[in-house]
Amino acid sequence: MIYPITVYGEPLLRKVAEPIAKNMDGLQQLIDDMFETMYHSDGVGLAAPQIGKSLRIFVIDASSAADDEPELEGFKKAFINPEILERRGDEWVMNEGCLSLPEIREDVSRPEFVKIKYMDENFVEHVEEYGGFAARVIQHEYDHLEGVLFIDYLSPLRKRMLKGKLTAISKGKVHPAYRIVIPGKK
Template sequence: MRQAILALGHQILKESCKDLSPELQQPEQLITDMWETMQAADGCGLAAPQIGQPIKLFIVDSQSIYENLDETGRATYFSKGDTGIKETFINAKIINYSEQYWEDEEGCLSIPKLFQPVSRPWQITIDYYNANLEHQVRTFSGTTARIIQHEYDHTRGVLYIDHLKPLTKKIIASKLKKIKKGRVSTSYPIKYQSNNKL
């Protein structure tokens, strides 16, 4: 079932999330809801706190991005042999970052209609459990690594705008205020802190 996505201003988006525990009821349903919610919003990633669940769980779809790029785009944004992923990450921890950084524009379903360039490591290694609760340690690069880092940040209470320079934050301050006050329309259900507008 599709869920409303929490907008900038909700305290839960700034909280450090807890591990997904065996006691959680119906994690499969939560994961299914997240995929449905993300796809309906035309997103490429979604973290559990964005739908009000402060747990270390997020999903990533870089495969759709890869499929929509031409050969030049694929060579720019993906490493050779990488065709993207559709993956669930549970209790993830990034255990290694490459020294090589690259900058690309990022957006967020919780911060609608705002995009800013963010610098991140090109490659990461991450320790996590997949949707079948199988332990994984995998290395990702390019756009796939970027989306993972963005969603991983969500589970630590960090938003992509937190990576921006102070001057950039000042420049976009009025736009952020509009989002917090619910003055931005979206094609997907979104829940604002100020007036609980859906």
């Protein structure tokens, strides 16, 4: 099932998401639906709050970056109840976008490496370290579970310059190639 994307202005995007219980009904279906929604929306990552669910899960398929980072070939994972244990390395800037902020792209600085603890879809715990593009996408999606958007990393001046675009998104005055949920309208 392809979900519509929850966009800027929806209060759920600013809340800390709830942990997932090990025996949650429909977990595999949710993961499958999140991947399907992400691919349909042309994303590389998707967090549950972006489909209107306050759950601590995100999915990533970073294999599109395998030309630049060969280790990302086949990198497709679900991260359940993740916890970032460490961020380290030099901060580096990359232009980021977000399905919940259609038509906005901005340069964001993030640490190069991340160490994360999470459960996979079988509730097997993993502690892994990632660098480069994978670390960036993990940090971006993890932020969604904490109620943080990439625009929160921008300077106050840059945020003021985006105010009109953000207002337009919150009123549904954008036209991405995927369905969205306009805040306050179901």
